[in-house]
Amino acid sequence: MSKIVEQKPDDKSSRQSISELLRGPEPIYRRIKNQIITKIKSGDWPPGFRIPSENKLVGSFKVSRMTVNRALRELSQEGYLARVQGAGTFVKELPQQSSLLELRNIADEIKARGHKHTVRIVQSAEIAAPGDLAGRMEIAAGESVFHIIMVHFSDDVPVQLEDRYVNTFVVPEFLQQNFVELTPTEYLVSLIPVDELEHRVQAIMPNPEQMELLDLPAHEPCLALHRRSWFRGQVVTTAVLTYPASRYELYSRYATTPAGGMGPSS
Amino acid sequence: MSKIVEQKPDDKSSRQSISELLRGPEPIYRRIKNQIITKIKSGDWPPGFRIPSENKLVGSFKVSRMTVNRALRELSQEGYLARVQGAGTFVKELPQQSSLLELRNIADEIKARGHKHTVRIVQSAEIAAPGDLAGRMEIAAGESVFHIIMVHFSDDVPVQLEDRYVNTFVVPEFLQQNFVELTPTEYLVSLIPVDELEHRVQAIMPNPEQMELLDLPAHEPCLALHRRSWFRGQVVTTAVLTYPASRYELYSRYATTPAGGMGPSS
DNA sequence: AAGTGGTCTAGACCACCAG
DNA sequence: TGGTGGTCTAGACCACTTT
DSSP: OOOOOOOOOOOOOOOOOHHHHHHHHHOOHHHHHHHHHHHHTTTSSSTOOOOOOOHHHHHHHHHHHHEEEEEHHHHTEEEEEEETTTTTTOOSOOOOOOOTTSOOHHHHHHHHHHEEEEEEEEEEEEEEEHHHHHHHHOOOTTTEEEEEEEEEEEETTTEHHHHHOOOOTOOGGGSSOOOTSSSHHHHHHHHSSEEEEEEEEEEEEHHHHHHHHOOOOOOOEEEEEEEEEEETEEEEEEEEEEEGGGGGOOEEESSSSSSSSOOOOO | OOOOOOOOOOOOOOOOHHHHHHSSSSSHHHHHHHHHHHHHHHTTTTTTOEOEEEEEHHHHHHOHHHHHHHHHHHHHHHHHHEETTTTEEEEEEEEOOOTTTTTOHHHHHHHTTTEEEEEEEEEEEEEOHHHHHHHHTTTTTTTTTEEEEEEEEEETEEEEEEEEEEEEOTTTTTSOOTTSSOOHHHHHHHOOOOSSSEEEEEEEOOOOHHHHTTTTOTOOOEEEEEEEETTTTEEEEEEEEHHHHHHHHHHHHHETTTTTSOOOOO
């Protein structure tokens, strides 16, 4: 007879900094997704665990089954869950990967493998964008941009050279950050949602400067990953990430089907 | 007072060879998706075109709005459409790319750029899998696998060396194909659905054999893309695709938001 | 004000898997 | 056979864009 949708006030499980402010309160299905991801990441629901059925979740969340279904279906598409008709919904083994399509943070990757992550900041400045850079950042030539060059180490071995430019208009306080504690990727992701992401991957022979910064022997090729990210039609940042061939490779595994490798038992 | 779901008989727009047989008739929302993709690919609905509203589609397909909504939402997630609340649904510019996450066919890429695609088959045989290969293909050592080595040319310049192994159990008639007409990727994709896909990307210095096959100068690095694909838990094929650095790079652009670059007007 | 997409509901029928 | 997920319906309220 009146309001069908009973909007609940915000609960603790939703904080999204800027995106929250920009996008308004989260829809129910996304809150359910977040709560489930939290359960998985905290270890409450370990890999292989059979999570409550849709009907159980309908009961505990007090929502319609279609809403729970959408949350579970999307989490399944995103690789968190495997759904088997007639049997149940299970937490998948691999907690996401695919460093190519996603915006992953080198510090997390290094730590996840049990190594020590350190950085060396080579350069950090505010410059006027020359023509080619302005083109890549889709701004006018001569406009101000931040430029930072840093090297990431895994157990004191250099594994990534990061050469990054940042739009000063979108992130004016970028250079004030302490990038020893929080990598630029981490900082930017936490601050600005990413609408669009572009990657180019090349094999290159490093130039002398790169060889020195990465402490490379002669004739060792590198992977060069060029990345640009957009928010509301503006380029937020563009970076060239250079990896020594012998110390790094890009990896991505992607399931197109729910039953990808995780069975109910086992 | 009885059946709510009125299953319509198959119409022409759904043919999926094996997947059709395996997965049964397509659900309505997927048939709608396919018809829309057909409209886009045929050029009936060009980039920027505003497609009929959900309510119009509800009328023409005689289905519920939720069903149309699911079709459009998924096509938007997949990058075909951009949806703008209050304004409409628009065909996006880039008809999909992201050669990394997806399984793209080198011949299509070359032709799409207006070049001539040719191949040279270097080797084609059935062999007993040695231990390391058996591991990668998740079969027993010594089991039979197909092995094919070929070079892809763009306007007679070699751009890709394809070194592929195929599971004989899943695709027994693989070697009978004419790969001058239809690339292995194309053939396999048309035959077997892909449940899961793994990619690894390295920078390498080519060995002498690779240098010769790709007609490379000294000291030119290459991108090596290692790919494995699964169907129902079995590795169908594994391939190493080697690209000369100067002639090829991997590219991927990915919108996480509906409004990714395509406005209603413009 | 009219139209659009975003979300949600409370039901329904079905195919599938387990005990 | 009972529970599970897969899909679908016919309605609803809302925020937003366009006219």
